Amino acid sequence: MKRRQITALLLTFALVLGMAGCAGSGENTGTGEDSAQSGEDGAADEPVKIATKPMTEQFILGEMLKKLIEENAGYEVELTKGIGGGTSNIQPAMEQGEFDLYPEYTSSGWILVLGHETGDMSAEEMLTQLQKEYEENYGMTWIGLYGQNNTYAVVVREDTAEEYGLETCSDLAEVSGELTFGGNPDYIERADGLPGLSEAYGFEFKDIRDIDIGLKYEALRNGDIDVTNGYTTDAQISRDDVKVLEDDKNYQVDYYCSTVVRQDALEKYPKLQETLELMNGILTDEAMAELNYQVEEEGRGEAEVAEEFLISAGLIEG
Template identity: 30%
Template sequence: MDAGCILRRLASMILSSFLVGLVACAPPRSSLITIGAKNFTEQVVLGEMLSQEIEAVTGEQVDRRFYLAGSYLCQQALVSGRIDGYVEYTGTALTAILKQPLPPVGQRDEATVFREVSSLYASKYRVKVGPGLGFEDTFAMVVRGDDAKRLGVKTISDAVRTTPDPNGWRLGVGYEFQSRPDGLRGLEATYGLKFAGDPRTMDLGLLYRALSSNQVDMVAGNSTDGPIRALGFVVLEDDKHYFPPYEAVPLIRQDSLQRHPGIRVAMDRLAGEVSADEVRGMNYAVDSEHRDVAEVVREFRKSKGL
């Protein structure tokens, strides 16, 4: 055996020993609670809220893996065990993750959707759907306040009959809304909406900036977004009830609940404690007042006696 071969074998043995040492020193999964969140403000607020409550109950530090790029990545992280849980919305879970068709309009009530989502997560992924936090964050078609007043537009159906431009509304959407089954195509079919050209697709954080600067006339936002109230925008009523319920609920792996019973206690303590106005206020504090998420959440929890 030549000297080069001996050196290569020696290097390989050293590297192997080093990797084994790293694995041996890594904490076991059961010693670490990891909470995820998607990549927009409200999700980070809710992820921080769940994390702080778990820490308060268990006395353990929670690892935060926030700003995961959307529902699909959060689902993959949850199923693979890279995170123990995150907060999802029932309508998003039903259509985008569980791939179920939209229920008939008369069956889109909150309780029916919650039962179906809970059953499917348990049977397919061994994931527990926790009790709702107390609010819904539905998709919302948002326009400028002066346009709504000038055109007399209050509902999505009103927006079909009148537009700020003869060619139609200039629409801005996030990446998920354009492709989701409960998104743009179904909305267009349900209402017969016509838009001026293709929608402008952008990061969620840029939607209201584009609307404010007249780059678009309507955006597909979320009903609890802070800038809606701050900038005087108007949410058009979904008068045909196209969108299903989007109740905010924690999703937690069942094996994580067995290892860390305190997570269930934390979920129960948060159940029904967060109103739409309260989460809208927290979103505004982070987005517009540039306050620290952890501080905003601590103040909210203190106000609730948590």
């Protein structure tokens, strides 16, 4: 009696499992939207993973990449902003497959990753060589140049530029003995910072002061210093009370921004390359400085600023 009851229960349990299996099979092989999405390229189950460095410009660029990929390629995106250490931590994570892509600067890849010294080549020549060596060494490539060159800049107050007739760094060298330079300590100390710049142009400032990186522009506007180091896409540079002097001896190396991406990600997400190519040539130093200003000075969100710019550029629909 007990054996017959157990047998009946087992048969009933097997029947229930079989019905559930049929129901599940029918759902997975149906014509639903999820099946159509994953069937096209096999990548729908995993998001495209993007990383950025810990700076406003990178936050905005990360949001641009995210929006373009979501809108134009239809892939889900996981954006991780502000990786501490920048290149030194993102590159190893890329090699391990923790991220698929990130915005990077040409000379950062050339010097920090590949270990080369600064070279005398055009932006396009460096990009070609970066693509070649990254593919050979890391299974990655670089796609496009966004347009902005986030390199070091020598900045003075507009009234100082007018008083001394300053347009170039060579102009500054002639009157540097009357002016005070203030910059963040690492720039003052590093060989390719103020020491190298001073040797190239013959700067002999009246005084040199250590200024915290976040206080340089305030010190400049307050008259505590007359000259400082900045970046060509700094938010503060978009204001009309400061002036960037031309690097007329081309001392500073180029830091054009591009997208570093894993080759296997391009294979996994077939629409990814053509989408990333949309970033090519869309920015200038002035445009990037203005976007940084909107976030840092006006308090707007990075995603909002990025989306608005892409709409104005005609790359996504409003």
